Amino acid sequence: MKCTTKRPGFECSFMTKKGCAFPGGACFEIIDKCEGCARVITTEAGKFCSVYPHPEMKWRRGVCNFATHVQPKVVKDESGKKINPLKAAKRAARRR
Numbered sequence: 001m002k003c004t005t006k007r008p009g010f011e012c013s014f015m016t017k018k019g020c021a022f023p024g025g026a027c028f029e030i031i032d033k034c035e036g037c038a039r040v041i042t043t044e045a046g047k048f049c050s051v052y053p054h055p056e057m058k059w060r061r062g063v064c065n066f067a068t069h070v071q072p073k074v075v076k077d078e079s080g081k082k083i084n085p086l087k088a089a090k091r092a093a094r095r096r
């Protein structure tokens, strides 16, 4: 359904006939770390993310996985091959 709150006219899965179902009743504005991202949209109410209603939450545990302007840090092993950071942490823990 199309948004009628902060991003009027944009399709949103949180919009219902009774209004916005996202906690708080509307989207939250972007944070400083979002500046430069291609997913930022500007409306009369301010700047918002086009794919996630609460941008600050997306940055709480590191780089936002939807960000277009920042790449997550790639972990490489001794030979220079990319490795899964979770597996690398488990391997490192086993060596201790």
Ligand code: SF4
Pocket: 030, 031, 033, 034, 037, 038, 039, 040, 048, 049, 050, 051, 052, 054, 055, 056, 058, 064, 065, 066, 067, 068
């Ligand atoms: S995709 Fe991530 S970085 Fe980009 S505007 Fe949305 S929350 Fe911010």
